[in-house]
Amino acid sequence: MEITLPPEQKNPSAWYGPDWVTRENEWIAFLLPEEIGELESAAAQWDESHKTGNIETIVVGDFILPTLAPKLLELREELIHGRGFALLRGLPAANYTEREAAIIFCGLGSHLGLARPQNAQGHLLGHVRDMGMSSKDPNVRVYQTKERQTFHTDSTDVVGLLCLNNAKTGGLSQLVSSNTIFNEMHKRRPDLLRLLMGPIATDRRGEIPKGMLPYYLIPVFNYYKGYLTAIYQRQYIDSAQRFPDAPRLTPAHVEALDLFDELANSQELNFSMKLEKGDKQFVYNHTLLHDRTGFEDWPDTAQKRHLLRLWLSVPGDRPLPDIFAEKFGSVEIGNRGGIFV
Numbered sequence: 001m002e003i004t005l006p007p008e009q010k011n012p013s014a015w016y017g018p019d020w021v022t023r024e025n026e027w028i029a030f031l032l033p034e035e036i037g038e039l040e041s042a043a044a045q046w047d048e049s050h051k052t053g054n055i056e057t058i059v060v061g062d063f064i065l066p067t068l069a070p071k072l073l074e075l076r077e078e079l080i081h082g083r084g085f086a087l088l089r090g091l092p093a094a095n096y097t098e099r100e101a102a103i104i105f106c107g108l109g110s111h112l113g114l115a116r117p118q119n120a121q122g123h124l125l126g127h128v129r130d131m132g133m134s135s136k137d138p139n140v141r142v143y144q145t146k147e148r149q150t151f152h153t154d155s156t157d158v159v160g161l162l163c164l165n166n167a168k169t170g171g172l173s174q175l176v177s178s179n180t181i182f183n184e185m186h187k188r189r190p191d192l193l194r195l196l197m198g199p200i201a202t203d204r205r206g207e208i209p210k211g212m213l214p215y216y217l218i219p220v221f222n223y224y225k226g227y228l229t230a231i232y233q234r235q236y237i238d239s240a241q242r243f244p245d246a247p248r249l250t251p252a253h254v255e256a257l258d259l260f261d262e263l264a265n266s267q268e269l270n271f272s273m274k275l276e277k278g279d280k281q282f283v284y285n286h287t288l289l290h291d292r293t294g295f296e297d298w299p300d301t302a303q304k305r306h307l308l309r310l311w312l313s314v315p316g317d318r319p320l321p322d323i324f325a326e327k328f329g330s331v332e333i334g335n336r337g338g339i340f341v
Helices: 033-049 068-081 098-110 178-188 190-195 234-242 251-264 322-328
Strands: 028-030 085-089 125-128 158-165 173-177 200-203 215-218 221-224 227-230 271-273 280-284 288-292 306-313
Touching: 033 068, 033 098, 068 085, 068 280, 098 125, 098 158, 098 306, 173 178, 178 190, 178 227, 178 251, 178 288, 190 251, 200 234, 215 322, 234 251, 280 288
Parallel strands: 028 085
Antiparallel strands: 085 280, 125 306, 158 280, 158 306, 173 271, 173 288, 200 215, 221 227
């Protein structure tokens, strides 16, 4: 039976990248001196009372931000109901130890949502850097390499990054609206779009929950209770074909995925930004895809590209269809997403 397509999406997250290039004042917010002082004070208080505490366990009640907290709630609303991304700039990260920066980041993140595990080891605070690995290894995730990631979503509501060090060259952050990709496919090739609204196998890359298959089956586009939600990682879709029992990609599926990638990579749809040291970027996975260009790193270990990462489950978020539990573990709003092995 032919799938009935949802209507084209007309909402603040269905944008075209070039529109944002000259509107940085709308999506870059500069931390005020008093806000930075609040973050530093809250971090120092938490560290003093949790000398041996796990930074990853910080919750919003542990990290009081009288002035900044209301702004973070507004930012959260912009992520889930607005354009889907934001950048906080001005944190003097060079003044902090790595532990101090991590406490500030986790404390700030606790005002946006609940941290979720990012890998098979259960880490709630991730380190994004080149580990000398290759994505050709089917059990390696691309963020552990210096290769381009390509446009994708993460297994959580919101992903946050704190830049501690930049690469020598490259490593730019790129964003594109999955709603806009949907709209363009709707206009150009509705026949191919329908194929992306049926289940497609995506490789778990060796991070397999107990009792689960080594891949999950979720459509690229999911329309549920009036919300269009995307989940996508092309390399992992391709590598899932290594499993004999995974549903096969037909030539039409490949054509549909190729068109998706062509649109995501179009400069008419996406845009790039360079994260400066101390920048905190937050991206809403359900309506946007993000990418990182390949990079050349510094020879000095102390200078190498290094970002901290949070995966956050956000209160007040959209409902997700039950099929997402196969990847998110649960579809309970505010308590879903992550990797559980």
